[in-house]
Amino acid sequence: MWGTDTLDTVMVTHKVAGKEYNIEYLRSNRGAETLDQWPGGRPSIAGLSILDVGTGDGKFVQDFDDPNTVKTYGQPKRVVGMDISLRKWQQSPKYKGRFIKGDGLNLPFEDNEFDIYYCIQGPLAYFTPRWVNDQGQEGGTPELWGKALSEAYRVARKYVYFTTTAKMDVQKYEELLKDPRFKVVHPTPEEREGRFGAQMIVLQVIKN
Numbered sequence: 001m002w003g004t005d006t007l008d009t010v011m012v013t014h015k016v017a018g019k020e021y022n023i024e025y026l027r028s029n030r031g032a033e034t035l036d037q038w039p040g041g042r043p044s045i046a047g048l049s050i051l052d053v054g055t056g057d058g059k060f061v062q063d064f065d066d067p068n069t070v071k072t073y074g075q076p077k078r079v080v081g082m083d084i085s086l087r088k089w090q091q092s093p094k095y096k097g098r099f100i101k102g103d104g105l106n107l108p109f110e111d112n113e114f115d116i117y118y119c120i121q122g123p124l125a126y127f128t129p130r131w132v133n134d135q136g137q138e139g140g141t142p143e144l145w146g147k148a149l150s151e152a153y154r155v156a157r158k159y160v161y162f163t164t165t166a167k168m169d170v171q172k173y174e175e176l177l178k179d180p181r182f183k184v185v186h187p188t189p190e191e192r193e194g195r196f197g198a199q200m201i202v203l204q205v206i207k208n
């Protein structure tokens with residue numbers, strides 16, 4: 001079922017309203033490989049619970065359980081794929097509890113239910129304020145972004161791991177740096193220097 005793609009990035013230039021935007025996109029269909037961008041090197045996800053928000057075809061959920069992934073990264077305790085629109089096969093009793101229908105703005109989970117909130121090209125990307133799509137339309141609003149991020153904070157015990165689809169507004173990134181609920185562990189301001197888009201964002205959740 002899995003392709004053999006390895007993790008790499010591609011730089012794409014978008015022209016929107018006469019301006020050029022250079023965006024670095026991650027190319028991988030291997031969920032665990034995205035974790036290699038973890039600060040300080042490859043993590044172990046053994047024993048951790050992971051919520052994949054906006055799971056789509058569920059490829060990352062399945063990858064976290066792939067025997068090769070488990071050999072390299074450890075066996076997670078629980079992996080759940082959630083999406084506002086589930087595929088038919090994901091709704092079969094065989095996948096009960098593994099794929100759950102839900103909205104990123106109102107997660108159907110308890111506080112601190114997962115160690116990692118994981119969202120690749122999902123709602124947190126869509127709701128990034130001033131995200132501009134190829135038609136020049138703005139994607140998110142501060143309210144939608146705030147709500148999606150608060151939900152991520154609520155259900156995650158340790159990390160919020162997400163991608164921005166395109167431009168992450170500099171002001172939003174700086175707000176994250178000051179947000180007392182999180183420590184931005186990737187990218188650091190130095191890593192981000194000179195780059196217009198920050199594709200992978202890893203936030204450590206600060207809770208008492």
Ligand SMILES: C[S@@+](CC[C@H](N)C(=O)[O-])C[C@H]1O[C@@H](n2cnc3c(N)ncnc32)[C@H](O)[C@@H]1O
Pocket residue numbers: 053054055056057058059082083084085102103104105119120121122123126
């Ligand atoms: C571009 S796909 C990404 C799928 C998968 N994460 C991947 O990278 O292959 C975006 C997914 O987000 C889901 N989505 C959009 N808005 C959502 C929301 N508010 N709550 C949950 N899922 C949402 C869509 O249904 C879609 O499956």
